[in-house]
Amino acid sequence: MASSEERRFEVLRAIVADYVAHHEPVGSKAIVDRHNLGVSSATVRNDMAALEEEGYITQPHTSAGRIPTDKGYRLFVNRLADIKPLSSAERRAIISFLDGALDLDDVLRRSVRLLAQLTRQVAVIQYPTMSNATLRHLEVVPLTPARLMLVVITDSGRVDQRTIDLGDVLPEEDVARIRDVLNSKLSGRRLTDAAARVAELPEQAPHELHDALVRICTVLVEHLVEHPEERLVLGGTANLTRNVADFPGSLRQVLEALEEQVVVLKLLAAARNPGAITVRIGEENEDEQMRSTSVVSIGYGKDDVLLGGMGIVGPTRMDYPGTIAAVRAVANYVGQILAGN
Known part of the structure; x- marks a missing residue:
């Protein structure tokens, strides 16, 4: 990419970070003050105008700053070169929490509770599929x-x-x-x-x-x-209600959709390979009721054998790097635990 395009992406990255953290439209002055981009407010304003024209950000109302669009979040996620791994303390906490599980049901219940706590979103995990089982x-x-x-x-x-x-x-x-x-x-x-x-x-x-x-x-x-593979464990639904403003007029639809297992199974359908993360943002979700949400999903299993899917559902305004890291880590440990069964 040209240097101007790289700079615009850094501006987009700053807008995403600030909007996720503060849930307020982001202006050029805030970007200059909070992020060391090495350019003037005028340059940032020009970059924001270009990003808005290209559909990556939008102005929710007159005289406000900008917020990311689904397209902007998608570019941001696609450009995540490295996902910061969880800290040693976080990894130890995951291992300790999951190692205490008594059986498969307990492993899955604990995994959902843990993932909902780590991400502050709705967590879902599919029981191991029968088709790949022995x-x-x-x-x-x-x-x-x-x-x-x-x-x-x-x-x-x-x-x-x-x-x-x-x-x-x-x-x-x-x-x-x-x-x-x-x-x-x-x-x-x-x-x-x-x-x-x-x-x-x-x-x-x-x-x-x-x-x-x-x-x-x-x-x-x-x-x-x-092959009854419709069994799911869902947890953390109350997390959605903490940020009602993220779902203007659609929170009830999202909650109703989550009650339908067929909808949730569709959300996990993209998880085809153990360890492969899939992120669906807003309008990318097939089900109309879920188009105000983002879904981060992954396949869990052992070696190259897919046992099932798991992931989180939350607003498009989410901490994508942190969420992806948490989903990947929990899936990895669930696969290891089931491999030891």
Whole structure:
């Protein structure tokens, strides 16, 4: 870029920083006073005029300073060369808080609470997806002589349960045999592979187990094929109400949209790779109800395997560098914890 363009970007950066910090339109005098740009107020005013003409900033009302537009925030985010890492104390706090989790549900609840506290925004995390998971263990628990509970445990720590009515009494020793059959054939397999093998099990099993296995495998196939990935944990919604002015006439719409899991899942859909940050700003959000917000999302997982998505939702006026750093750090530790499960 030419030097004048670089200077204009520095002016934009100053406007973004001041507007995020003070929530007031920024004038040329404030930029000169607060930021060491090495140019006069007249030069800053000319640069602001050029930025406004190009659509990066706007004047909310007459005789006011300027505020960034969605386009301005986008240029600012695109030019973030380095994201300042969290401090050692912040990283230790994250590790300490998440390491105390008891199980997958607790890991995700703690992650959402932590991310909402770090960013002061709404945090959301998706349960590990089934499509990339591997079956770790299948447990079969007798509830009554004619009723079983099937517990599916994946390598990500996800646990799902299904109740199965057998229609006939099944001795406990046969329950144990069925458990052995299921685990010997399916444990350690990707769910997509396991689903294809389940249908073959009743014909391969001893005759006396056939009818029970048909019922169990029917439920298991439905479970494996459906891949119920709509489970989400949401936290920090009250953070939005601290800055009602950031959502003129649209806060209720945003809150209603967050109640719809399908909308939130769309927000996380761009998180395709573990560690890859996606930022959607204002009008870039597909859902009309969310166009007064920005969404910072990331995929979490282990190695190159995506387990799910997580991120934050907040106003377009947000601390993008700090938010991106926090989202990335929490996702990294969640992936590490689940890799150790």
